[in-house]
Amino acid sequence: MTMTPVRPEQSAVRRRLTVRTVPGRIRTGVAVLLVLVGLLTVALAAAVGNARSGVQAIGHDAGPQVVVTGDLYFALSAMDAQVADILLTGRGAGRDAAARRYDQFRGQAGAAAVQAAQLAGDDPERLRTVREVLDGLGRYQRLAGEAMLLARQSGYAAGEPTREVVATYRRASDLMKIELLPKAYNVALDSGATVRQAYETRRSEVLSGRNWVLGTGALVLLALVAAQVYLARDFRRTLNPALALATVLALALTGAGFLMLSAQADDLREAKEGGFDSVLALSRARAISHSAFADQSRFLLDPGRADTYAQTYLDKSQTVLYVEPGEGEPGNLATYYKGLERIVDAYPRGTFLGFFGDEARLASPSVRARLAGVLTAYRDVQRDDRRIRDLVARGDRAEAVSLRMSRGTSGATARFDAYDRAVVALREAHAHRMRTAVRGGDDGLRGWEWIPPVAALAAAVLVLAGVRPRLAEFR
Amino acid sequence: MRRLVLAPAAAVALAVAGCSLGPANDDELVIGVKADQPGLGLLDARTKKYDGFDVAMAREIAKRLGYGPGRVVFRTTPSSVREAELKARNVDLIVASYSITPKRKTQVTFAGPYYVAHQDTLVRADDRSIGDVRDLAGKRICAVTGSNSWRRVTEERGIAARGVETPTYGKCMDRLDAGEIDAVSTDDLILAGLAAGRRARIVNAPFTDEKYGIGLPKGDLARCEAVNRALTEIYQDGTATRLLHRWFRDSGLNVTTHVPQFEGCS
Incomplete structure (x- = not known):
């Protein structure tokens, strides 16, 4: 066999492996077969577990957390915008409507904060952040209430708040801007990070699990065919029906497992890239837009900080849709309006940056049509902004305030609402895709907690049943 | 039979061994x-x-x-x-x-x-004529070579301040001391570092987010x-x-x- 002499311990091992009797060989073969079936079961169960974790994270845990915290940010921004509007209006028209909206957004913010706390679950850092938002919300409401009370008591004309009112509002608004909003936003981002990580690791594990299923399944089939051949040759039987059935079962299990895992990988990708990514981006775009819209109100309310609010309005607008100033042009609102007109006119041609730019790059034809609507509505909002700032520059504050506050179809608030509805509708289209994919993933996994062990057990029984009569021949 | 069943088992063993971890983390x-x-x-x-x-x-x-x-x-x-x-x-x-x-x-x-950080304005400690960026109209501000900060005042905000070309922010401070310029406008954290140990004051009227x-x-x-x-x-x-x-x-x-x-x- 070999040139070197066999050492005693080696020959002992070999003796154990080299089974000389026929029943011994059969028993060894059966043992190997059962181990292989066990490996296939383990590979399948592990891949199923990974798929389930992935669907759970995107569809049921961190995914919804992103939406809820995004809504929290939006409701907080909208609350602060309404307070600015109420203070801006003074005893003028539109105060009651703004007050109703304030109550509505306050309710939404409270509900979203509670829900976010529930969804934060066992992540201590995230839970702490949500708690801080809830605490801050209480302080904010006190300060805002104080400012609104002062406004009611002094009863000034629209656009002419008293110094005291502005000072109190500044404290409320700074609290919102510096403490509450960043925390709400960061929780949304952190949940988004959890989804991304879950997606990347789980999906690649599902794909490698699929290869393991294919590999172990092939080994099981190979071993079963080998067993069939061995029995046919050495025992002169044509076909062992039990083994044949086990082969069919193993083939079905491997095939079905492979297809199911492929579908899971596709569902995960669709949920993440077709749905979740855009839901997150549009939630952020919506949140930032509300925050910018509040800056427009603050710009009117607080002339002492008008420059700052104009600048933050521009920065936020640039985040939503970035406009590169032309050669030699300064980056200010005037060049932003101009560049935006150019981009919206050209769409769907041309590329741009910002949240809407990301959306435009990924968009399917149906999304493109909706996005075109969003962009037009966004341009309308910016045209109003330009008009408001022009009026202020000309010294016509009253007209600027009335344009901002008017809820008729030509009012800035109404047009902002139309824009907001368009963004929400687009986000909903993606959320629908996400839900469909998640449901597909959930449905695809149904039954797979028991299919692998039951099928493996059945295969094992069939293998044993198949060799039993042959072993019996040696008794 | 023996070869047939042992070969696949070896294949599984190889596959398991081949599934190693990625490269080790960087040391620094x-x-x-x-x-x-x-x-x-x-x-x-x-x-x-x-x-x-x-x-x-x-x-x-x-x-x-x-x-x-x-x-x-x-x-x-x-x-x-x-x-x-x-x-x-x-x-x-x-x-x-x-x-x-x-x-x-x-x-x-x-x-x-x-x-x-926020763009803000640094003035001489005794200068009370500048309270925010708008007050820079008609004043001399430091225009550091290669920096955009001063343009944010003159071009983006359209404030008629006069930029005085200066090679570095360190030199701006000397000029501010000597009365050759009236203000330095850039990120507040940078201004804070520049102001350390000098007779200068940040006006605390931020007008951008950096x-x-x-x-x-x-x-x-x-x-x-x-x-x-x-x-x-x-x-x-x-x-x-x-x-x-x-x-x-x-x-x-x-x-x-x-x-x-x-x-x-x-």
Whole structure:
């Protein structure tokens, strides 16, 4: 066999492996077969577990957390915008409507904060952040209430708040801007990070699990065919029906497992890239837009900080849709309006940056049509902004305030609402895709907690049943 | 029969062995910082040590990423080479008053911001004529070669201030002392560092948001998310407040000690 002499311990091992009797060989073969079936079961169960974790994270845990915290940010921004509007209006028209909206957004913010706390679950850092938002919300409401009370008591004309009112509002608004909003936003981002990580690791594990299923399944089939051949040759039987059935079962299990895992990988990708990514981006775009819209109100309310609010309005607008100033042009609102007109006119041609730019790059034809609507509505909002700032520059504050506050179809608030509805509708289209994919993933996994062990057990029984009569021949 | 069943078993064993882990983690973290920005990132020519708010922040982040003091290497990264250094992977992180902008985001992944600075105005301590940026109309402001800050006053805001060409911010301070200019306008954290030990005052009338981000090679999302988590911790446990006070308390600047709104890793 070999040139070197066999050492005693080696020959002992070999003796154990080299089974000389026929029943011994059969028993060894059966043992190997059962181990292989066990490996296939383990590979399948592990891949199923990974798929389930992935669907759970995107569809049921961190995914919804992103939406809820995004809504929290939006409701907080909208609350602060309404307070600015109420203070801006003074005893003028539109105060009651703004007050109703304030109550509505306050309710939404409270509900979203509670829900976010529930969804934060066992992540201590995230839970702490949500708690801080809830605490801050209480302080904010006190300060805002104080400012609104002062406004009611002094009863000034629209656009002419008293110094005291502005000072109190500044404290409320700074609290919102510096403490509450960043925390709400960061929780949304952190949940988004959890989804991304879950997606990347789980999906690649599902794909490698699929290869393991294919590999172990092939080994099981190979071993079963080998067993069939061995029995046919050495025992002169044509076909062992039990083994044949086990082969069919193993083939079905491997095939079905492979297809199911492929579908899971596709569902995960669709949920993440077709749905979740855009839901997150549009939630952020919506949140930032509300925050910018509040800056427009603050710009009117607080002339002492008008420059700052104009600048933050521009920065936020640039985040939503970035406009590169032309050669030699300064980056200010005037060049932003101009560049935006150019981009919206050209769409769907041309590329741009910002949240809407990301959306435009990924968009399917149906999304493109909706996005075109969003962009037009966004341009309308910016045209109003330009008009408001022009009026202020000309010294016509009253007209600027009335344009901002008017809820008729030509009012800035109404047009902002139309824009907001368009963004929400687009986000909903993606959320629908996400839900469909998640449901597909959930449905695809149904039954797979028991299919692998039951099928493996059945295969094992069939293998044993198949060799039993042959072993019996040696008794 | 024996060969037939043993061969597949060997195949499984091989497949298991082949499924090894990826390459080991890097031993050290290379962080790009500035060497000439007092208060933020300054290299001591004698001790060869970097110090400043950016540097201290970078150390805290590194610590929370699992890199102790012995495993952090600082590297001078001037503004002009930041993107190139990240692209070439010569640095793992950049913490160097690096403003996040939509354009830079196409080339760099940004964690943070770790601080939102604001453009503000520095005047002589006894000058009461300047209260905010609008008061710069008709005044002489420092126009540092290669810096855009003064244009944000004159061009973006359309304020009729006169830019006086000056090679560096350090020279601006000399000119301010000598009365050759009336004001320096740039990020408040930079102004705070410049004002240290001089008879100058920050007016505390900020008019922009400058998001100081942490630059990472484009696409390094896992580390970016880890940095954001570290920043949340740094603010939650009071470290950020301590660092801000240590570096900027004496400057008279109002610092924000709450965690900034992150940009999101992309």
